[in-house]
C-alpha cells in the first residue's frame with residue numbers, strides 16, 4: 001500500500017470575491033509555489049474542477065504516487081486519470097502497474113483510470129495533473145512530434161510561441177484532462193494575449209524554464225476586473241472558469257497548461273478584446 005500524504009487543498013473562489021483579495025490572499029488561493037522538492041512527491045488539490053497537481057523529483061530514489069486521505073480511495077487512480085510531463089532534462093522512468101515508460105524532456109504520459117501503482121524514477125523533474133475520470137482510456141506516451149505543434153503570435157507583439165497539444169479531443173484520449181506545453185520564442189514575453197476565458201473548463205499553468213532571477217507577471221480575474229500575481233520558476237497558478245490566464249515574463253519561459261471540465265475541445269474558449277480588458 002502506498003503511504004498517504006498531506007495535500008494542499010485550495011477551495012473554489014467566486015468571481016465577486018476576487019476584488020476583496022490582497023496580494024497574500026491572491027497567492028494563498030491561486031499560486032502554488034512549493035510543488036517541487038528533491039526526493040518527494042508533493043500534491044495540491046484544487047476544487048476548481050477537482051484538478052490535482054503535483055511535482056515529483058526522484059533525485060536518486062524511486063517515488064510512488066501517494067494516496068491522499070482526501071481522495072478516500074485505495075489507489076490514487078481508482079476514480080482519476082493522470083497526465084505527467086517531464087519538465088527536466090533527464091530521462092524519466094515511469095512504471096504503471098509494472099509496465100515501464102521512458103519520458104524525455106517535454107514528453108507526456110497519459111495514465112488511465114484504474115492503474116493501481118505508479119512510480120517515478122530518473123534524474124529529472126516531473127509535473128503531474130490529475131482530473132476525476134468516469135471511464136478508462138489507455139495509458140499512452142505522447143512525444144513532442146506527436147503533439148500537433150501550432151505557431152501563434154508574432155515577434156512584433158512579443159508573443160511568438162509554439163503550442164504543443166498532448167492530451168485533447170484530437171490527441172491522447174481522456175475523460176476530462178486536456179494538457180499541453182507552450183514554448184516562447186527567444187525575445188517573446190507574452191503568453192495568451194489576446195486573452196480568453198473558457199466557462200466550461202478550469203485551467204492551471206505551471207511556468208518553467210524561467211531563470212531563477214526572473215519572474216512572470218501573471219494576469220487573472222474577469223476581463224473587466226483583472227488582478228495580477230508575480231510568479232517564479234516552477235510556480236503554478238490556478239485559473240477558475242471565469243478568469244483570464246495570461247502572462248508576461250521578464251525573460252522567455254515555457255509553461256504547461258492543463259484543463260478539466262465539460263469538454264476536451266481545446267478551441268472551446270471565449271476570446272477577449274485587448275481593448276476591453278480592465
Ligand SMILES: O=C[C@H](O)[C@@H](O)CC(=O)C(=O)O
Nearest residue numbers: 161163182191192193203257
Ligand atoms: O486554453 C488554452 C490555454 O490557455 C493555453 O493553451 C494558451 C496558451 O498556451 C497560449 O496562448 O500561449
Ligand SMILES: [Zn+2]
Nearest residue numbers: 196198203245
Ligand atoms: Zn485557456
